[in-house]
Amino acid sequence: MDNSNLGIIGSEEWCVFEELGIPAIKARVDSGAKTSSIQANNIKVISKGAHEWVRFEVNPLQDNRSINIECLAKLVDRRTVKSSSGISEERYVIKTPVKIGESVFEIELTLANRDTMEYRMLLGREALNDRFMVNSAISYSFKEFSEDEIAEKYASQVKEKTGLKIAILASNPTLYSNKRLMEAGEARGHEMVFLNVEHAYMKLDANSPEIRYRGGNILNEFDAIIPRIKPAVTFYGCALIRQFDNLGVYCLNSAEAITQSRDKLFASQLFSKNDIHIPITGFAKSPMDTKDLIRMVNGAPLIIKLLESTQGKGVVLAETNKAAESVINAFKSVQTNILVQEFIKEANGQDIRCFVVNGRVVASMQRQAEKGEFRANIHQGGKASVVKITAEEKKLALKAAKVLNLAVAGVDIIRSNKGPLLLEVNSSPGLEGIENATGKDIANAMIMAIERKIKFNQ
Structure with missing residues (x-):
């Protein structure tokens, strides 16, 4: 075969889809994929005469959900495609002309209905065959658009900045944290809505997935969700978060992270x-191992924790080995899962709560247990005060939140003779204690984190 007439294409290129109304979209050139694909949200199949068409929305710019192009194309196929993670899913296939540089030709595109693609488009080998040779060492061999050029191309799509529509997904609208988030969002010009987790329900369907609210209202206009899921509804709340994510709504903490x-x-x-x-x-698991379990964590006194404990509830101090055996075996006898943990005596009932928002410690406080208590908890009479954390403690807090992939986290640290130790990480940390102790407007920081993530500029 004569390759002398083939163009040279780089590892990434700008593509134009005039029929879809997309003036520029960056594609990763992927010769390992047979068919090209494009990121698509809210995919719906409709009938026009004797043919099926598909209506969908594209966010053509990376890390920018504010630009949303509505597209319509004839449906040419339904095809099972295996993603890069090895998961097979049915995707809709359309045909449309693409322009790369000065070349215009028709290609097939599968609609990828998940918003997890780093590039909004992949250009597969069917589009490359008999047209291009790939040089993976270069980018934009045909045309490179500057940020100003992209801004000009999408100027007509930029909506007037009237604010975002943000939902608090929680259970109790009167809680301090939920009220503060509503106030902070409204103060920044956003429309804030409280959604009770248990009043929302889902339609699971490949063509038109939905979330509805009590009374039948379809929830399809939110830009972002702030999950504040109480432990009792974790399973259902996380199912809702996944559904919002599938619909292209930004969730401040993901279901997996929670x-x-x-x-x-x-x-x-x-x-x-x-x-x-x-x-x-x-x-x-077995009571037969209780004695060695106690020895393993350096013996009594020791801490016994329910796996599902929260806000200090379900945490017990056993002061002697005999007491520890009794408590551990009592929990096991009723099929309750627990952790056994060494007691850090030198902490003297103090711990540190670091509040992390999008990779920054925005506030930190020290909590002192009430007299006679072993664990600091402001929900149970503990006292909170502002504290200056060390560089090592800050690094620990940020790493813990990152490991769990939490954008918002309350990270609890204890100071020991061995250095700072991580106690636990809370995915729905309360705002009242730390805002009152530090004077920091954490609710505002959380709203600003959403604005930065979805590229909303005041």
């Missing part, structure tokens, strides 16, 4: 794997 943080055993294993120091922790 689920990981709520499983204290799994989270502890992740921390150990990633060289994050925690108090020595033990876990066993």
Whole structure:
């Protein structure tokens, strides 16, 4: 075959789809993929005469959900495609002309209905065959658009900045944290809506997935969701978060991250794997192993934690080995999963809560347990005060949040003779104690984090 007439294409190129109304979209050239694909949200199949058409929305610019192009094309096929993660899914296929440089030709595109693609488009080998040779060492061999040129091309798509529509997905609208987030969002010009987790329900359908709210209202206009899921509804709340994510709505914490943080055993294993120091922790199923379990964490006094404990509830101090055996075996006898953890005596009932928002510690406070209590908890009479954390403590807090992939996290640290140790990470940290102790407007920081993530500029 004569390759002398083939153009040279780089590892990434700008593509234009005039029939779809997309003036520029960056594609990764992927000769390992047979068919080209494009990121698409809200995909719906409709009938026009004797033919099926597909209506969908594209966010053509990376890390920018504010530009949303509505597209319509004839449906030419339904095809099972295996993603890069090895998961097979049915995708809709359309045909449309693409312009790369000065070349215009028709290609097939599969509609990828997940918003997880780093590039908004992949250019597969069917589009390359008999047209281009790939030089992976270069980019934009045909045309490179500057940021100003892209801004000009999409100027007509930029909506008037009237604010975002943000939902608090929680259970109690009167809680301090939820009220503060509503106030902070409204103060920045956004429309804030409170959604009760248990009043929302889902339609699972490949063509037209939906979330509805009590009374039948379809929830399809949100830009972002702030999950504040209480432990009792973790399973259902995370299912809703995944559904919002599938619909292209930005969720401040993902369902996967929340689920990981709520499983204290799994989270502890992740921390150990990633060289994050925690108090020595033990876990066993059989009562036959109780004595060695206690020895393993350096004996009494020791802490016994329910795996699903929250806000200090379900955490017990056993002061003697005999007491520890009794409590551990009592929990096991009723099929309750627990962790056993060494007691850090030198902490003297103090710990530190670091509030992390999008890779920054925005505030930190020290909590002192009430007299006679072993664990600091402001929900149970503990006292909070502002504290200056060390560089090592800051690094620990940020790493813990990153390991769990949490954009917002309350990271609890204890100071020990071995240095700072991680106690646990909360995916729905309360705002009242830390805002009152530090004077910081954390609710505002959370709203600003959403604005930055979805490229909304005041």
